[in-house]
Amino acid sequence: MRVVFVYGAYENLGIEYLSAVLKQHGYDTKLVFDPLLFNDHIVYVPLLDKLFSYRDKVVKQVIRLNPDVVCFSVISDDYGWACDLAKQIKNIVDVPIVFGGIHPTSVPEIVIRNKFVDFVVVGEGEYALLDIVMCLESGKPCNNIPNVWLKKDGKIIRNNVRKLVQNLDKLPFTDKDLFYRTVPLYFYTEYSIMTSRGCPYRCSYCNNSYLRDIYSGKGAYLRRRSVDNVIEELNERKDKYNIRYIHFDDEIFTYDIKWLEEFALRYRKEIDVPFFCWVHPVTINKKTVSLLKKAGCSEVEMGVQTINERVRRDVLNRFVSNRQIKDAIRLLNRENIWITTDNIFQIPGQSEDDIIELARFYNENRVDLIQVYWLRYYPKTKIVGIAKNFGIITEEDIHRLNQNQNSKSFCVGGDTFRRDIAKLHNLILLIHYLPKSAIDFIIEKKLYKFLPPWRTFAINLLINNLKGYVFWNSKKRRYLRKKFAYRYLAYIPRRFWIG
Secondary structure, eight states, X not given: OEEEEEXXXXXXXXXXXXXXXXXXXXXXXEEEEEOOTTBSSSOBOHXXXXXXXXXHHHHHHHHHTOOSEEEEEOOXXXXXXXXXXXXXXXXXXXXXXXXXXXXXXXXXXXXXXXXXXXXXXXXXXXXXXXXXXXXXXXXXOOTTOTTEEEEETTEEEEOOXXXXXXXXXXXXXXXXXXXXXXXXXXXXSEEEEOSEESOSOOOTTSTXXXXXXXXXXXXXXXXXXXXXHXXXXXXXXXXXXXXXXXXXXXSOTTSOHHHHHHHHHHHHHHTOOOEEEEEOGGXXXXXXXXXXXXXXXEEEEEEEEOSOHHHHHHTXXXXXXXXXXXXXXXXXXXXXXXXXXEEEESOTTOOHHHHHHHHHHHHHSOOSEEEEEEOOOOTTOHHHHXXXXXXXSOHHHHHHHHTTOSOOOTTTTTTTOOHHHXXXXXXXXXXXTSOHHHHHHHHHTTGGGGSOOOOOHHHHHHHHHHHHHHHOOOHHHHHHHHHHHHHXXXXXXXXXSOO
16 A cells, blocks of 8 residues: 655654654555745745645645555644645545644544544554554454544544553654655755653643643653664664754753763764754753763754743743753853754733843843744643633634634744734844843833834844854754755746646
């Protein structure tokens, strides 16, 4: 049987794991890639999106591959796109269509009602999808597959989730060729990998706040591959894919100090390639920073979100002090590790004064890149209920966000964009380029009120990439620019080719 995955804009490790398990059991997998020009999570220009849309080509390519199953891995921001393509495919050929990913996992009761969706996979999907494919191949009923919702004789069958895979070393390595052969050059040189699944924290705005609930009693939620297994994968792929930078996509890379000690020694000795990872300020201390530096870490990304400790604790469920954040920045700066921080605007209970204090904080505690996002309410996350209690959103609003109606990526406004607050966004952006005294003057005289209310994160990305190009000779930034630009340079001309 042939399983065709449809995905857009970026590489997807989840799909690569699904494909690896299917291939391990003898099934053929293919990828159809939509570049999503001018309609990804960073750049949204409706007129250009319509002009350079690849949707017609994607549908034709799927049909030409003669699939036995078509699969979509769907986040909430892409739900409308996935539904549109799936509906077009179903109208042409009656092939089973599977929706998985965090949006179907969050609201399977909504997704399964679509006439063009035959199966919904809830939670981790490697063996659920394998069971679906095996059942379809054998002609046996698919009614009792754990993690799977389906329609049968007009009724919806809801199966419970299975136990989580506890030993991640038993999973095959990701099927990188699925993406690399479909989008040549786009993904080469930077290698994405995960060493763990789950998260040690329960931030209210994150899907982990919900996933922990659905997997309650199904085994340890936070799991990690052995260092041996991770090093084996990287050794196997280092030369094959000409890896020059590694992107560790773990929710939090630094949560286990013993694992990190072993990893730092082995990685530097056997791999010795600069890498990026995500960290939490609670996990950053002299020991972890020393190990990151020893291993060869060149960049970390760390969530700050707000400088109001009460809002951070009571609304976001993040238990970290401003003192800990300051110390983390100081320690990372001392080791010359590039620091990117994440921050959220329009958190329930957050005031304009809080954002001004955030600007003051970064003016005193300089980092390399300050990223500011707009709060996006994702289905079933804990912050949805918190916002309802604040009177910010209603039941009708919750229904719309579950259906993903009129919602945008958190990079381009989320559900909460405000023009007046956007001016403060750009005050924080100026911290990268102006001396401390100038920022203090702008704040004191409230000159930020005259700044432009830019809406899009793309402008921030462009300016800071130029900053990185001029002031920081980093392979990481060069590869990011190459990957981001390649999609547009390669696919804009192709849009009007015949075939």
